Amino acid sequence: MNDRYASATTSPSFNPWPAAIFVCLTVLAVLFLAPTIGVLLSSLKTTQDIALGKLWSLPTSLYLDNFATVLTNPAIHTYLLNTLLIAVPATAGSIALGILSGYVFAKLPFRGSDILFLAIVAGMFFPPQVILIPLFRLFNGLGLLDTLWPMIFVHIAMGIPICTLMMRNFFATVPAALREAAIIEGASEWQVLSKVALPLSLPALAVLSTLQFTWIWNDFLWPLIFTQSDDKRTIMLGLVFLQGQYSVAWGIQGALSLVASLPTLIVFLFFQRYFIKGMTMGAVKG
Amino acid sequence: MFKTTRRALMASALASGLLAALPAHEAFAGGEVTISHYFTGDLGLDGLKQIFAEFNKETGITVKDSPIGHEDFKTGILVRAAGGNLPDVFSYWAGARTQFVVNSNSLHPIDDMWKAAGLDAIVANGATLYNGHRYLVPFGYHYAGMFYNKKVMQKAGITEMPKTWDEFKAMCDKLKAAGVAPIALGSKNRWPAQFWFDYLLLRTAGPDYRAKLMAGTASYTDPEVLEAMDLWKQLLDAGDFAKTPNAYDWTDAADQVQRGEAAMTLMGTWITGYWNNNKFTDADYDFFEFPTVKDGVPRAAVGPVDGLVISANAKNAEGAEKLLEFMISKPDVQAKWASIQGALSANVNVDAKSYTPVMQHALDVVKNAQAFAFNYDLATPPPVAEVGLSAFAQFIDNPGDVKSILDQTQAAAAAAFKQ
């Protein structure tokens, strides 16, 4: 089936499979793209047109007003900046903490570390609405409401389980021999982590960075709860609040959705080449 | 923090300059009032910003507002209440919802402010006593009527709007014969269907019985309720409602009427704001009152009342009271606000001429009504409202199931009332 080896092992003959696979993939890709194209279409039409049911038709003229409205609105710039100010530190923070705990569980296990690991991973297993109010009370008491801090801290905390899971699985693949050799040469655990394990783990870090950034960027629950002033809002809240009193400005929402998803797409494209190798390590060791 | 202090200082300088020109207003040297509300449409936001700016000019108090969309507001305000961080002032719906919050001791009573500002004389529909005290200043209210497309009615040969149930049914038949769906209903978000339940119950069993049902002392399995539901079922079975109401939002239903695919929709006066925005004007639409079903039953008008309340732990209760007074007692502020919202002002001194003809019509109807009732999800406590709204949606999906739906509703409602 795989024509990598066809030429190596047999004489070249017509292999229908590659063409069939290509056609198959193309069909699937078109089907898969349909919703995304829908979003694109909505950004290029007026809200009235969409309300009248004309979404799924090819636009006859290029209507760029929605994008213009979105991109020239200073509030949108603030939202984008706020979201960036939250997503970058939160991603970095959760990965850093995941590295630390992942290393311990992988290389320095102790009695009960399995249970502790389990407890941390369990933190992924409940819907965030459950801790909405206790967290609100906490940050209210700390006087941090209506700032960006609660969202940064909460995303770091909520990201610890998945980061710990990934990094632990990855570090487990680093041969014990490497670590032992370094220790014999007088390295401390920290040096093993930073000079041996981490450099080998760049692919895993790339994966985590992309996924974490995407999840944090796209979140709207925590900003909804923790922000009150318009100048602290994130881009996803901007999307949610396009719901006017009567109806939603569909065209603008379409344009804003696309603008809002650009950063995560860019992050993916950037890290993509490391992605595959990275997911490997997490996957092979379960 | 820094910004507001500077603004407050500037404002107080301005205010002291204006002192001479303002009778009976003390200079208030600054301070801030936080307000959260659900008026998030473009017009609403701008309108409020203007109003807050005027308030600032007059009293020197800055208003810091955080608007949230209608549905998210319900969650947001609850989280803030639960977290002990309610804003000084927030918009809220008069009726059972406010009662619920009052019972939780979360609101600051405004009896004194009410008396001092003489609001008894100014405020219409003084149905604002909760446990014997005042907590809510009504801000504006709406009326639910049968809004119709004039051209569609003309084309179908309908010249007079029905006053009785039989006339109404006859009109629906005429419309169907003309190839038009008589009634548009967009119940995707459940609440638009409640007006049908409200009016049918009010017109058959009367406001007193309905009040009992809303309070939990009557049952959904009573014959009165079944009678109202049966009338509704007749309409549904006769095909008087346009296709699958549960699939469409109320704005879709309004669009259907505008496009002439349906003739009318039972909706609140805010539909005028929506229609005017879509270039469908007074010349194109009007409304008629929900027809009489049984003679001798008092004619009630149904609608929601939007109001403002002050939280019990408000940081600036004084400033908050001033804001409430400002919002309600100035006729021009009220008039501007009402026209933006497609609402009726709660201030009786607002010049009727500032309303569009359709809104004046609504004002007349409400004035002449023998009772004013809050719509279902504001008349009964929130947990029960949730049950009822889902029941209506289920009924619309399958009217034949009405008896079992009512049984389930009563069971769930009884449990919710116990809470």
Added chain:
Amino acid sequence: MNLERDKTLWRLAMLIPPLAVFGVLVVWPLFSSFYYSFTNWNGFGANYRYVGLDNFLQIFDDPLFMRAIVNTVIWMLAAVILPTGLGLVLALLIDSQVPGASVFKSIFYLPICLSAIVVGQIWVWIYQPDWGLLNTAINLVTGGDSHFAWLAKPGTALYAVIAAWSWQQTGLAMVIFLAGLTAIPSDLVEVCHIEGASTGQRIRQVRPATVVVVALGVINSLKGFDVLYIMTGGGPFNTSDTLAMHMYNESFKKYHMGYGSAISVVLFLIALAIIFAYFRQLRKVDQIYE
């Protein structure tokens, strides 16, 4: 001796920061909210009373809860089959040296970059009864004039939402499977091929990746709230409620915070049971590769 002490010091130094953050911001709020499951708090006021296990007993009387559990199980099963299966197929197809592989990868991964709000809204427009893409396509093919309201009918609403959710999750599954496939060292693959290995054997080679995909699918489906909230809000009349949505409705719409907390306790216990199974799978996989 010193080495052991050093190790312990490092364990503490490295574990305390993450555990502290996790403890304060996740564990404590979680148990704090579980506390309310023993009260009748309505969220608004400060007055509530202790009601013992009443809320948990009420669960058995709650038809909406039963519906929510069934829907959650359906969602979980769908999560294991749909995005997993499709992701595997896509990964196998893309892995076969097809031209434009990276373009295909990006196309299938793209949905994850979109937020739930967008995903929900666009699929609402796909399912729209009169001009939605789905009905338009169906009518084109069958020549009919269906105006079926996919999201408004109890029989189809949940599945419609699951389809939208799966569309987004498939990319994630695909990427993980691709990793599993390309991880296999090339010399091993060569050997397999010379010996005539079949697609079936390649599928078996991705077993570890499968465990990850399934686990992620289950986790995400249990938490699946955002897309559901946007598309149906649990409707029509609560027929597409999942446990998470039911908890939200009870807590934030009906102001039964206490009861809502009880539901989240149950949800958490279910998740905990699943993670035990997952962990056992991990152990088994580890053993295979040791």
